[in-house]
Amino acid sequence: TTKMDNQKEAEIQISELDLLSSMFPSEEEFVVTDQLALAELKHCVENESAEVPSSKVQFILNVKAEMPNTSMVEFSMACALPFKYPTVLPEITVRSSLLSRSQQILLNSDLKEYMMQNCNGEPCMLSAREWVKDHAAAYIDKELSSSSMTASDAMQSEVTMFTRLWIYSHHIYNKQKRKNIIDWAKELSLSGFCMPGKPGVVCIEGLQSSCEEFWSRIRRLTWKRILIRHREDVSLEGGGHAEIQNQRKFPTLEEKCFDAHGARGNHMDLGQLYHFLEEKGCADIFQMYFGVQGH
Secondary structure (H helix, E strand, O other): OHHHHHHHHHHHHHHHHHHOOOOOOOOOOOOOOHHHHHHHHHHHOOOOOOOOOOOEEEEEEEEEEEEEOOOEEEEEEEEEEEEOOOOOEEEEEEEOOOOOOOHHHHHHHHHHHHHHHHHHOOOHHHHHHHHHHHHHHHHHHOOOOOOOOOOOHHHHHEEEEEEEEEEOOOOOHHHHHHHHHHHHHHHOEEEEEEEEEEOEEEEEEEOOOOOOOHHHHHHOOOOEEEEEEEEEEEEEOOOHHHHHHHHOOOOOOEEOOOOOEOOOOOOOHHHHHHHHHHOOOOOOOHHHHHOOOOO
């Protein structure tokens, strides 16, 4: 059953993360950047819940590799484990301040190629790390000749991602937080809406990097509970302004209040939220948030 699979995958992920933390105990080498996702994963295993965690476990592996001239270079591997991992490949981006943009793109596509050929449904974070340790330094000096790939080709092949994040918070009352949500979305050219009250709902959409920046700022504020309930990623061929605008379901980012009721005027009318989402072609999200069919 799927429940069994989910659990088995969650168990494999946790034991692999445990192995990594015992092999690389220092934060300089290995650090889980999304503790909430890890807690949800553990919850899924311990309570045998069929519920898939709401966000992927994300972590950083730092690798020091030797350059031919004996100096050491640090590479950072930003990793995320999809829920189906290890059945599907982990998402890994290798970076180093010494890599040019085109060298970085080439290194990452070669790593992916290596993993597609060698990781067949088995945990593979260690072998990915080994590969980076052994091969990454060679990319720093790669003169990418015009025949292999020029920087502009690399830019072309870098696909722009459009992302929509559906964020759920236990509640949003604080005026300053509400102001931050609106201001940061403006600054990062994101559209969507924010429904304050209890629960709090924030939807933002725009370039993937801007959405991720917004999320990293928001989650640093103090919350009783906040998580990404659902994430949509669409790759844009050209990545131009018009294409981004075409993907948007919301023209700007605005705060939406649906007839608040309740003692503090803080419980929103979820029926109105449902109709609003339906108008925007996002009705299916309602169930993800509230676990019930909207009406």
